[in-house]
Amino acid sequence: MKLGILVLGVALGAVSGLAQSQPTVSNGSTNVPDVGELQKMSARFAPTEYRVDISKLSAGDRKALGKLVEASKVIDDIFLTQYWSGNHAEYEKLKKDESVLGRARLQYFWINKGPWSALDGNKAFLPSVPPQKLPGANFYPPDLTKEEFETWVKTLPEDQQKAATGFFTVIQRVPNKDQLMIVPFSEAYKADLQRAAKLLNEAAALTDNATLKDFLTKRAAAFASNDYYESDLAWMDLDAPIDATIGPYETYNDEMFGYKASYESYINLRDDKETNKLKAFSSHLQEVENNLPIDEQFRNPKLGAAAPIRVVNQVTGGGDGNHGVQTAAYNLPNDERVITQKGAKRVMLKNVQEAKFKKTLVPISMQVLAADERADLSFDWFFTHILAHELTHGLGPHQITVNGAKTTPREQLKELYSSIEEAKADVLGLYALQYMIDHKAQMELQDVLPAGADPEKKLYTTYLASTFRSLRFGLHEAHGKGMAIQVNYLLDKGAVLVRPDGTFAIDFSKVKDAVRSLAHDLLMVEANGDYAGAKEMLEMAVLRPQYQKALDRLSAVPVDIRPIFVTAEQLARSPGTGKKTSSTTKK
Numbered sequence: 001m002k003l004g005i006l007v008l009g010v011a012l013g014a015v016s017g018l019a020q021s022q023p024t025v026s027n028g029s030t031n032v033p034d035v036g037e038l039q040k041m042s043a044r045f046a047p048t049e050y051r052v053d054i055s056k057l058s059a060g061d062r063k064a065l066g067k068l069v070e071a072s073k074v075i076d077d078i079f080l081t082q083y084w085s086g087n088h089a090e091y092e093k094l095k096k097d098e099s100v101l102g103r104a105r106l107q108y109f110w111i112n113k114g115p116w117s118a119l120d121g122n123k124a125f126l127p128s129v130p131p132q133k134l135p136g137a138n139f140y141p142p143d144l145t146k147e148e149f150e151t152w153v154k155t156l157p158e159d160q161q162k163a164a165t166g167f168f169t170v171i172q173r174v175p176n177k178d179q180l181m182i183v184p185f186s187e188a189y190k191a192d193l194q195r196a197a198k199l200l201n202e203a204a205a206l207t208d209n210a211t212l213k214d215f216l217t218k219r220a221a222a223f224a225s226n227d228y229y230e231s232d233l234a235w236m237d238l239d240a241p242i243d244a245t246i247g248p249y250e251t252y253n254d255e256m257f258g259y260k261a262s263y264e265s266y267i268n269l270r271d272d273k274e275t276n277k278l279k280a281f282s283s284h285l286q287e288v289e290n291n292l293p294i295d296e297q298f299r300n301p302k303l304g305a306a307a308p309i310r311v312v313n314q315v316t317g318g319g320d321g322n323h324g325v326q327t328a329a330y331n332l333p334n335d336e337r338v339i340t341q342k343g344a345k346r347v348m349l350k351n352v353q354e355a356k357f358k359k360t361l362v363p364i365s366m367q368v369l370a371a372d373e374r375a376d377l378s379f380d381w382f383f384t385h386i387l388a389h390e391l392t393h394g395l396g397p398h399q400i401t402v403n404g405a406k407t408t409p410r411e412q413l414k415e416l417y418s419s420i421e422e423a424k425a426d427v428l429g430l431y432a433l434q435y436m437i438d439h440k441a442q443m444e445l446q447d448v449l450p451a452g453a454d455p456e457k458k459l460y461t462t463y464l465a466s467t468f469r470s471l472r473f474g475l476h477e478a479h480g481k482g483m484a485i486q487v488n489y490l491l492d493k494g495a496v497l498v499r500p501d502g503t504f505a506i507d508f509s510k511v512k513d514a515v516r517s518l519a520h521d522l523l524m525v526e527a528n529g530d531y532a533g534a535k536e537m538l539e540m541a542v543l544r545p546q547y548q549k550a551l552d553r554l555s556a557v558p559v560d561i562r563p564i565f566v567t568a569e570q571l572a573r574s575p576g577t578g579k580k581t582s583s584t585t586k587k
């Protein structure tokens with residue numbers, strides 16, 4: 001699963017809530033956007049240079065990284081094919097069009113990896129293309145109906161049924177026959193996958209890290225065999241300076257059935273400083289659990305092992321991984337067999353989060369915070385709160401007893417669970433960090449928590465600004481609803497103040513108690529599996545007029561970023577030499 005929009009990971013589909021405040025898009029093949037409209041549409045994605053410090057990589061790894069950057073471009077080619085059968089021809093045509101309109105079209109095409117605008121409900125922005133993205137993308141024949149597919153699948157033997165509905169096959173019509181056939185990815189994209197496999201094997205030969213070598217070799221073999229199981233297991237064990245994710249993963253583009261995986265790549269470098277911070281926080285989670293603001297009987301005396309989290313900086317991305325709204329974090333793999341055996345791993349793209357912070361959260365703060373409070377906006381605290389959010393998903397009641405029967409909060413709260421759980425993680429994230437600030441000497445966290453004076457002012461003010469970013473994406477899914485519960489609760493407790501000029505502020509004499517009591521309420525709803533209580537809290541998940549007014553002022557703030565992979569391009573221009581490649585992260 002990937003989380004496109006940063007704040008606390010509001011999911012990809014949530015973007016449509018922004019539509020009202022964005023430039024109108026003309027649709028249909030006769031009435032597509034002109035140059036001015038296209039430029040406005042592109043401007044919603046603020047261009048952002050990705051520069052990553054590769055100076056600490058070994059000589060072998062630096063060369064391997066160059067190979068992986070090349071492989072990532074092959075993934076772009078495969079994804080273009082998967083997304084729409086006309087994509088390559090359209091792309092070639094646009095590349096030759098040197099008019100101003102042609103350039104604007106090409107730029108927006110590349111952002112979307114096709115002729116449909118992701119932020120506008122996937123409507124066409126080019127003439128003479130289907131008016132809307134095809135629900136089945138290019139995984140199925142364009143004229144195939146759901147009924148035809150389902151009827152056909154029932155006629156197949158069991159192993160063929162599995163293949164037809166599997167992640168790694170496409171469905172095509174047998175030429176000149178009224179028949180469907182199953183084509184494995186390894187056949188459908190054979191030439192591209194051979195190119196990619198060659199680059200992966202070359203990178204494997206160059207790196208000196210055994211776990212990376214193992215993953216790349218097995219993934220290259222999977223490109224030929226179409227069996228991704230062993231390489232998914234190797235990916236779970238990957239722990240190397242170069243953190244690579246490359247292959248077919250997410251099924252969002254198959255809107256017909258959600259069966260088929262799109263190729264994507266994220267070529268990243270591990271962030272050792274943040275990884276150490278995570279380790280330090282993790283070692284204190286039991287202590288935070290022991291001090292949760294609920295009765296001792298509801299606390300967990302022995303926390304289980306948490307799922308692994310990696311913090312990385314992205315060098316380049318390809319295919320579905322560089323398409324529309326940029327991914328800020330992802331949870332993989334999706335194969336249940338691998339998850340059962342090894343669990344899943346969460347990868348957080350720190351420099352992507354930072355870019356989104358700079359290009360969207362900072363301009364938001366100009367509208368919603370008073371000038372003297374903007375100085376407390378802190379990326380360090382922003383990112384540390386995201387890490388705390390992820391970790392505190394593991395705290396609080398998970399195994400509960402209701403009417404004498406063993407059950408879970410998820411089972412009891414049903415469709416309300418995600419919103420309550422997301423709000424819980426946000427609020428417990430604040431609570432846990434406050435606890436760590438208060439006990440940093442005993443916990444030896446002085447060098448782990450973000451440096452600088454007034455940590456509380458930075459933590460809560462940054463959190464306050466980020467609430468607007470979350471709410472901007474709408475209240476139709478769990479993260480938005482969870483955030484609306486929080487802001488309204490804090491407003492009612494007087495912990496968030498609205499000034500006459502429409503800016504917002506934290507009341508520091510009230511915020512800690514308010515966070516503590518909200519944490520208590522959310523945790524008790526989970527501890528008791530209290531569906532009625534959850535329902536009551538969710539009645540608070542509305543946008544109040546003060547917030548709506550503030551959000552209306554944000555229409556000119558970019559929605560997301562458009563990466564320019566500077567370090568990757570430097571590597572690509574000097575393949576194998578590693579020269580002219582040292583660049584430092586601007587922090």
Ligand code: ZN
Pocket residue numbers: 008009389390393422425
């Ligand atoms: Zn979460």
